[in-house]
Amino acid sequence: xxxxxxxxxxxxxxxxxxxxxxxxxxxxxxxxxxxxxxxxxxxxxxxxxxxxxxxxxxxxxxxxxxxxxxxxxxxxxxxxxxxxxxxxxxxxxxxxxxxxxxxxxxxxxxxxxxxxxxxxxxxxxxxxxxxxxxxxxxxxxxxxxxxxxxxxxxxxxxxxxxxxxxxxxxxxxxxxxxxxxxxxxxxxxxxxxxxxxxxxxxxxxxxxxxxx
Amino acid sequence: xxxxxxxxxxxxxxxxxxxxxxxxxxxxxxxxxxxxxxxxxxxxxxxxxxxxxxxxxxxxxxxxxxxxxxxxxxxxxxxxxxxxxxxxxxxxxxxxxxxxxxxxxxxxxxxxxxxxxxxxxxxxxxxxxxxxxxxxxxxxxxxxxxxxxxxxxxxxxxxxxxxxxxxxxxxxxxxxxxxxxxxxxxxxxxxxxxxxxxxxxxxxxxxxxxxxxxxxxxxxxxxxxxxxxxxxxxxxxxxxxxxxxxxxxxxxxxxxxxxxxxxxxxxxxxxxxxxxxxxxxxxxxxxxxxxxxxxxxxxxxxxxxxxxxxxxxxxxxxxxxxxxxxxxxxxxxxxxxxxxxxxxxxxxxxxxxxxxxxxxxxxxxxxxxxxxxxxxxxxxxxxxxxxxxxxxxxxxxxxxxxxxxxxxxxxxxxxxxxxxxxxxxxxxxxxxxxxxxxxxxxxxxxxxxxxxxxxxxxxxxxxxxxxxxxxxxx
Numbered sequence: 305x306x307x308x309x310x311x312x313x314x315x316x317x318x319x320x321x322x323x324x325x326x327x328x329x330x331x332x333x334x335x336x337x338x339x340x341x342x343x344x345x346x347x348x349x350x351x352x353x354x355x356x357x358x359x360x361x362x363x364x365x366x367x368x369x370x371x372x373x374x375x376x377x378x379x380x381x382x383x384x385x386x387x388x389x390x391x392x393x394x395x396x397x398x399x400x401x402x403x404x405x406x407x408x409x410x411x412x413x414x415x416x417x418x419x420x421x422x423x424x425x426x427x428x429x430x431x432x433x434x435x436x437x438x439x440x441x442x443x444x445x446x447x448x449x450x451x452x453x454x455x456x457x458x459x460x461x462x463x464x465x466x467x468x469x470x471x472x473x474x475x476x477x478x479x480x481x482x483x484x485x486x487x488x489x490x491x492x493x494x495x496x497x498x499x500x501x502x503x504x505x506x507x508x509x510x511x512x513x514x515x516x
Numbered sequence: 517x518x519x520x521x522x523x524x525x526x527x528x529x530x531x532x533x534x535x536x537x538x539x540x541x542x543x544x545x546x547x548x549x550x551x552x553x554x555x556x557x558x559x560x561x562x563x564x565x566x567x568x569x570x571x572x573x574x575x576x577x578x579x580x581x582x583x584x585x586x587x588x589x590x591x592x593x594x595x596x597x598x599x600x601x602x603x604x605x606x607x608x609x610x611x612x613x614x615x616x617x618x619x620x621x622x623x624x625x626x627x628x629x630x631x632x633x634x635x636x637x638x639x640x641x642x643x644x645x646x647x648x649x650x651x652x653x654x655x656x657x658x659x660x661x662x663x664x665x666x667x668x669x670x671x672x673x674x675x676x677x678x679x680x681x682x683x684x685x686x687x688x689x690x691x692x693x694x695x696x697x698x699x700x701x702x703x704x705x706x707x708x709x710x711x712x713x714x715x716x717x718x719x720x721x722x723x724x725x726x727x728x729x730x731x732x733x734x735x736x737x738x739x740x741x742x743x744x745x746x747x748x749x750x751x752x753x754x755x756x757x758x759x760x761x762x763x764x765x766x767x768x769x770x771x772x773x774x775x776x777x778x779x780x781x782x783x784x785x786x787x788x789x790x791x792x793x794x795x796x797x798x799x800x801x802x803x804x805x806x807x808x809x810x811x812x813x814x815x816x817x818x819x820x821x822x823x824x825x826x827x828x829x830x831x832x833x834x835x836x837x838x839x840x841x842x843x844x845x846x847x848x849x850x851x852x853x854x855x856x857x858x859x860x861x862x863x864x865x866x867x868x869x870x871x872x873x874x875x876x877x878x879x880x881x882x883x884x885x886x887x888x889x890x891x892x893x894x895x896x897x898x899x900x901x902x903x904x905x906x907x908x909x910x911x912x913x914x915x916x917x918x919x920x921x922x923x924x925x926x927x928x929x930x931x932x933x934x935x936x937x938x939x940x941x942x943x944x945x946x947x948x949x950x951x952x953x954x955x956x957x958x959x960x961x962x963x964x965x966x967x968x969x970x971x972x973x974x975x976x977x978x979x980x981x982x983x984x985x986x987x988x989x990x
Binding site for chain 1: 639646652660676692736737740796
């Protein structure tokens, strides 16, 4: 079981890199969908199969792996994005920074006062690396929809950290959190649509009229 | 009863979506607001029962619940006439979102589980985003996008903070739980490094939502572009709810014996907020953005008050009521001025007093109240806070707060006076003062005035109980 969960987490890190380096928007969305599906397996892999983990797997898989990517794919079909991911920082520098942040996450996790059973595991470093990658995506991309992807990766990172303490989060709350995420992304999709209608572009650099 | 308060607005929101009649749909808002306010008063006047594991009211949440429901009630009356004036835009989305917003706010106030609290606060973000986009133009969509992204990311960090707090409870044998009461009970056994990190992240996350500097960047944009009604609810209601979420973190830190550290952080952020507000308030050329910076200022004051502790905490909690009511009055009257002049830029709006005597009179009085002039309530609460600071805190903090308040008074005064005084430059007025649009801000101002003259004993006891929750128990 340990090996399988480690495999999952390594794949999650690889997907981080893929998303940071890819220029194709559809590929990025699919990659984040795959990431969501992979981390939805973690509750079962980490804590064994029980009613709680199965429900968590089901809801996380449905929301993170299916519904949200579907919403995003629909959003880009509606606004008919022709140009692909536009970066403020180039792809190679992003990848290099991403690599440094991932290495930093592994080193940093060693210094954290973790409990013995979590020491040396991949959960904490992967969670931090995914968080950082999400932040990179949020900051370095100009399209509104890539910022949503960054937010989603950020949430994935937090979800991975949450695996260390599933018993703290009752199922109802966990489901509510996922529902919030889903509705949030849905509203963001609508706003993206409106941005496109107003500006005939989804470039967030155009959203700069409001300042001091 | 609490469950009713959470579910009833949701039910009304459902009705609002299916109801075909425009005018009746608008009237759902005052119905929801009135029921909410009546239930809140009933809930507050009863003695606090032992809080249930999921939702329940302690003195702090009773206070916030009372404030938000009174503010919401006032705004809901204003909303009816406001929506009638803008009937071409449709009100289905607006009414439904406002009611969901009310429900989410009540859930956040009464939550006794940190996960539930987080979920409710995030729900308020999502429900209020469409409200900011009500004007449907380029500027409002930009404001909506910034609000959604910045607040969602901020709240995500608060989630990380909550998980850190949960991690700190790991390893002392008992099953971990995010129930507030259990965290408070097991406070001394929490692992320090994780608890500290958790509090910092909660402060950053909910601080974004509350609009403490330097996390306030969405605030001028969102408040500036949202309708006055929504600005009032966000600046008076939602910020109070986010502050309550931070206070939950303070409570846990207090139970763990690290209250001093939590207070230092709050004090630092509060002073920085005051500074930022002072810098941006001087020569501010936009009425609603000015009010947004005033909101940053008062969030800073709340943080400073709790950061000093003792009497200042009592003052800060009293200020929470005053700030919410005065902000409600200011945003609603500024909305009236904005509508009449079709602009909120300083260059276009002049001599509002001659065309809108009631609304601009309220705006001027609201300005005097919010900057702490007697005999209004904020004077009393700011004075109490300052007394607390000079008695218990370092002298330089008191001096700095006073200096910044003076700068803010001058900066805000320059803008407000140039809006209200002088000759008006518009030939005819399409939107004169109306009873339904002027009465709610006037009532809010009267509440503020009343609180400045007389503090009811019930309220005083509630405030003392709430302040006691934020102290270390012997």
